[in-house]
Amino acid sequence: xxxxxxxEIRRGVLEKNDLLAQQLRTRFNEAGVYVVNLVSSPGxxxxxxxxxxxxxxxESGLNAGALVGDLATDNDAKRLARSGAPAHQIETGGNxxxxxxxxxxxxxxxxxxxxxxxxxFIENVGxxxxxxxxxxxxHLRAVMLSVTEGEDKPLKYPTMFxxxxxxxxxxxxxxxxxxxxxxxxYTNIQAIRPGMVTFETSAKTGRGVDAWLSYLAERREAxxxxxxxxxxx
Amino acid sequence: MHELSIAYNLVDIASQAAQEAGASGVDAVYLRLxxxxxxxxxxxxxxxxxxxxxxxLEGSRLEIEDVPVMVYCPVCDxxxxxxxxxxxxxxxxxxxxxxxxxxxxxxxxxxEIDDEQPAYS
Numbered sequence: 404x405x406x407x408x409x410x411e412i413r414r415g416v417l418e419k420n421d422l423l424a425q426q427l428r429t430r431f432n433e434a435g436v437y438v439v440n441l442v443s444s445p446g447x448x449x450x451x452x453x454x455x456x457x458x459x460x461x462e463s464g465l466n467a468g469a470l471v472g473d474l475a476t477d478n479d480a481k482r483l484a485r486s487g488a489p490a491h492q493i494e495t496g497g498n499x500x501x502x503x504x505x506x507x508x509x510x511x512x513x514x515x516x517x518x519x520x521x522x523x524f525i526e527n528v529g530x531x532x533x534x535x536x537x538x539x540x541x542h543l544r545a546v547m548l549s550v551t552e553g554e555d556k557p558l559k560y561p562t563m564f565x566x567x568x569x570x571x572x573x574x575x576x577x578x579x580x581x582x583x584x585x586x587x588x589y590t591n592i593q594a595i596r597p598g599m600v601t602f603e604t605s606a607k608t609g610r611g612v613d614a615w616l617s618y619l620a621e622r623r624e625a626x627x628x629x630x631x632x633x634x635x636x
Numbered sequence: 637m638h639e640l641s642i643a644y645n646l647v648d649i650a651s652q653a654a655q656e657a658g659a660s661g662v663d664a665v666y667l668r669l670x671x672x673x674x675x676x677x678x679x680x681x682x683x684x685x686x687x688x689x690x691x692x693l694e695g696s697r698l699e700i701e702d703v704p705v706m707v708y709c710p711v712c713d714x715x716x717x718x719x720x721x722x723x724x725x726x727x728x729x730x731x732x733x734x735x736x737x738x739x740x741x742x743x744x745x746x747x748e749i750d751d752e753q754p755a756y757s
Contacts, residue, residue: 407663410747412653416646416667417742500638533638536674536742561721562674565734594723597732 420537423503427540434517437623438525440539442563443547444556445529448573450479451606452547453524457486459612460522467522470509472501474528483526489515500533501525503540522619531560543622545569548592550583557591564595569602571615576605642675642742643683650747651692659749662696666748670703670741671721677702696748705739 415421431438441449453469460467469490471479480492491513493505506525510517517523525541527534546567548556551574557564564570570592578585592599600618604611646665654662665684669675677700684698705718709726715737716727725732 406751407748408751410653410657410659410749412650412744412746414649414653414744415742416642416649416744418649419645498638498641532674536638536642558722562672565672565721565724565736566674593732594725597724597734599734 417536420503423507424538424540427503427507428542431517431523431540431542432626434520435627436517436520436523437619437626438523438539438541438543439619440525440527440534440541440544441547442527442531442534442544442567443529443549443573444531444552447529447547447549447552448606449526449529449547450482452571452573452604452612453526454483454486455606455609455612456524456616457483457488457490459609459616461487463616465521466519467524468515468520469524469526470506470513471526472505472528474499479526489513491515495528499528499530500537501527501539502537506539521623531556531563535560535563535566542626543568543619545571547571547573548588549573550575550578551581554584554587554591557588557595561595564592564599567596567599569600569618570596572601572603574605574607575603575610576608637676637679639675639679640683640686643680643687646684646698646744647687647691647693650744653744654692654747654749657747657749658752659692659747660752661750662693662747663750664697664699664748665693666699666701666745668701668703668741668743668745670739671705672736672739673742675742701745703739703741706737707733708735708737709733710735 443449457467467488469483472493472495473479474495477492480490483490493509525539544567546564602611602615650665688694705721706715707718708715709731711731712728719727724734
């Protein structure tokens with residue numbers, strides 16, 4: 404005879420991912436590497452901007468690497484490698500986002516020593532929905548919005564914009580040509596995440612890249628000050 | 637769409653818990669779903685029916701409790717429900733606030749299970 408009863412469990416559906424992400428963050432802290440998760444819709448210019456960022460960092464004598472997620476092909480890793488920085492492709496095989504276990508598996512496969520790096524950039528799969536739910540152990544999540552996409556993107560994808568720490572407006576060099584409404588874009592970003600730091604960037608002209616990288620350097624410094632034990636290990 | 641993979645995670649956790657409790661079957665799974673969880677309710681229900689096939693949860697229903705977003709306003713010193721996730725400001729005084737106190741939940745609360753033997757408690 405069946406006796407229905409209620410079994411309380413109270414468990415997070417993504418608890419495995421969250422736990423692994425926490426372990427990754429501890430590993431990143433111990434290695435002294437600052438990790439940034441870059442998210443955007445497809446075609447917002449993640450790879451183009453990242454290539455310029457990697458080049459700038461390299462010229463400043465800093466070591467930065469990139470893990471790049473795509474549904475298929477290793478074209479982006481090849482493109483990023485042109486900057487001279489180490490890059491490793493994660494082909495998700497149809498998965499629309501990266502998960503923490505993919506990061507830890509691919510770090511092992513890549514075989515780099517994290518403590519050799521100042522920065523690690525994770526270029527997520529181009530998608531403004533699914534990546535929002537998955538912590539990858541990053542220190543900072545940056546969402547990109549290109550001037551060609553429409554200023555209301557933050558309102559259409561509030562979860563992603565709200566879960567991100569910084570907004571990067573990309574392709575600002577063509578803002579005038581596409582009649583980008585700067586005021587509307589800022590209003591919408593601030594509506595979804597009040598106080599969100601926003602940078603205007605161009606991979607083509609390099610505009611805004613230094614300001615964004617200076618911001619990252621400050622954040623990285625703050626992390627090291629907050630966790631001095633990470634420095635000594 | 638990542639709801640199918642979320643559904644598989646959910647079913648894994650629930651069937652393991654049901655098994656450990658010695659259940660012979662599961663009638664329902666109760667889930668708390670925050671408005672800011674990034675998970676779409678209908679897509680999750682659709683994914684659930686696929687993910688339960690061939691598991692202890694087959695034939696069960698997914699009961700979803702919608703969890704509203706609650707924000708703290710430093711001016712009012714109060715937590716209130718955000719009526720609209722396109723505008724993060726205090727619904728009382730209009731002060732912008734990003735201090736989210738609730739709404740990101742994606743949590744299995746409980747299961748309604750069948751015991752193989754009569755329960756003693």
